[in-house]
Amino acid sequence: xxxxxxxxxxxxxxxxxxxxARAGELAVDWLDRMSVAMxxxxxxxxxxxxxxxxxxxxxxxxVSDENGVRERLVSxxxxxxxxxxxxxGVSWVLGDGSSxxxxxxxxxxxxxxxxxxxxxxxxHSYEVGFAGKSVVAGHLARKIKVEPRDRYRFGYxxxxxxxxxxxxxxxxLDPDRKPLAxxxxxxxxxxxxVDPGELKPARELNRYQAVETGLPAGxxxxxxxxxxxxxxxxxxxxxxxxxxxxxxEGDGGEYEHLVYSDGLAAVxxxxxxxxxxxxxxxxxxxxxxxxxxxKSTGGRIVTVVGDVxxxxxxxxxxxxxxxxxx
Amino acid sequence: MSKxxxxxxxxxxxxxxxxxASRFLVRRIGSDxxxxxxxxxxxxxxxxxxxxxxxxxxxxLSVRVRNAIxxxxxxxxxxxxxxxxxxxxxxxGIAASVALLAVLAVNPGAAPPVNPSEGLVEQNVTQPxxxxxxxxxxxxxxxxxxxxxxxxxxxxxxxxxxAGQGRAIVGFVPVMVxxxxxxxxxxxxxxxxxxxxxxxx
Numbered sequence: 001x002x003x004x005x006x007x008x009x010x011x012x013x014x015x016x017x018x019x020x021a022r023a024g025e026l027a028v029d030w031l032d033r034m035s036v037a038m039x040x041x042x043x044x045x046x047x048x049x050x051x052x053x054x055x056x057x058x059x060x061x062x063v064s065d066e067n068g069v070r071e072r073l074v075s076x077x078x079x080x081x082x083x084x085x086x087x088x089g090v091s092w093v094l095g096d097g098s099s100x101x102x103x104x105x106x107x108x109x110x111x112x113x114x115x116x117x118x119x120x121x122x123x124h125s126y127e128v129g130f131a132g133k134s135v136v137a138g139h140l141a142r143k144i145k146v147e148p149r150d151r152y153r154f155g156y157x158x159x160x161x162x163x164x165x166x167x168x169x170x171x172x173l174d175p176d177r178k179p180l181a182x183x184x185x186x187x188x189x190x191x192x193x194v195d196p197g198e199l200k201p202a203r204e205l206n207r208y209q210a211v212e213t214g215l216p217a218g219x220x221x222x223x224x225x226x227x228x229x230x231x232x233x234x235x236x237x238x239x240x241x242x243x244x245x246x247x248x249e250g251d252g253g254e255y256e257h258l259v260y261s262d263g264l265a266a267v268x269x270x271x272x273x274x275x276x277x278x279x280x281x282x283x284x285x286x287x288x289x290x291x292x293x294x295k296s297t298g299g300r301i302v303t304v305v306g307d308v309x310x311x312x313x314x315x316x317x318x319x320x321x322x323x324x325x326x
Numbered sequence: 327m328s329k330x331x332x333x334x335x336x337x338x339x340x341x342x343x344x345x346x347a348s349r350f351l352v353r354r355i356g357s358d359x360x361x362x363x364x365x366x367x368x369x370x371x372x373x374x375x376x377x378x379x380x381x382x383x384x385x386x387l388s389v390r391v392r393n394a395i396x397x398x399x400x401x402x403x404x405x406x407x408x409x410x411x412x413x414x415x416x417x418x419g420i421a422a423s424v425a426l427l428a429v430l431a432v433n434p435g436a437a438p439p440v441n442p443s444e445g446l447v448e449q450n451v452t453q454p455x456x457x458x459x460x461x462x463x464x465x466x467x468x469x470x471x472x473x474x475x476x477x478x479x480x481x482x483x484x485x486x487x488x489a490g491q492g493r494a495i496v497g498f499v500p501v502m503v504x505x506x507x508x509x510x511x512x513x514x515x516x517x518x519x520x521x522x523x524x525x526x527x
Contacts, residue, residue: 213478266487288500
């Protein structure tokens, strides 16, 4: 009898531990779950994106199958064109309806995926927790709050489909927790219900005028230590990808791209030989929810972009200098 | 626009329309300016109803805070202006009518007049988002610029930083929506003692 009581207590204690472990890990783990679902599931739906005075109705078709991941994002309001992504890279049919900008894909060893939250990177910079459940686009969703621990990053509110973790609604929050932008599905279909026919662009891409990006293609990168880098980086951000290309015998100059991430937000730092005027005044700009900083220093043009507050791109951008200086 | 059409849009927003009908309606909304405007208005009203004072803040927070403080000094005027803002919305379907009552109940903010900033060279001057939620917006003075300059950097950034994380949608959408808008921004001061930067590796 005594043994039975002990076993019962142990079992109860074990269940409590398991429950508390589940409760403790779920909120953060759901970020990974979301990433996996968004990449590996097939889904198709219509969503509304609201930012400041702009409201766009858009449609996404995301197919993941034996042929890889293919995705098409199209503005139903007509203002934003369409975006197509597959193993060959990304093509952006611009809102003017007559031109397309294409950026080729990158080899994984040189451009590894950003670290997922498995390393706990995001937990250092954000408070992550549950915030209830609700129905979005006819699906039960768990709301996850992701609140930054400082003012160098934005916060998020995520509504994730209760079983798969697929993102159904998303809010970007400023450091005072006010919404900067919101995305919400009004209708979504999953798996075999997805019509892959919608992956096809409105017109064949070769019928658009190609816009030159001016950035080097992915094939010629070499693996070296960063030659230029920021001295000051906000807490929690780590270098997660680096790419260097010298001009070689081509007509391009040196090009370096560093990506810093805190596990959720990412900042890109581009250092390039100037194409023309090498004297650029320091300038900070906003492009939607993205901030950008540009300057020229030491004969290079520095460009920093990221979905982070202006203070973050400013801190990083102003401190970029040759690595040999340190 | 007929009352039935407005009610159908309202039902679409509430997820009460069949998938086939949804697809048809969404395409219509994308191509019909009047439908799209109604769709947008309904979302603004619903957001106001649901969020009770939240605001789609821009990142120029200091300006917004100043404007909010200025707003608080004249609440009655704001209320009258809010009623003017609401007037065109009146007469819509049942859902919107309910929403309007709720909007009045939470005393929404104003639709402020716009004075374009002086001294800026501009090709396009757009009105700010007239937030129904109570905080005046700084006039958005946007310059239509070629996407050639920042577009490639954004495209590559989101391809590298976003796609692998399953944030492809969220990453590319703001870029597409803000396609031709590039605005000067002011960084907000960060308390250096609270958030010390770290040296890179």
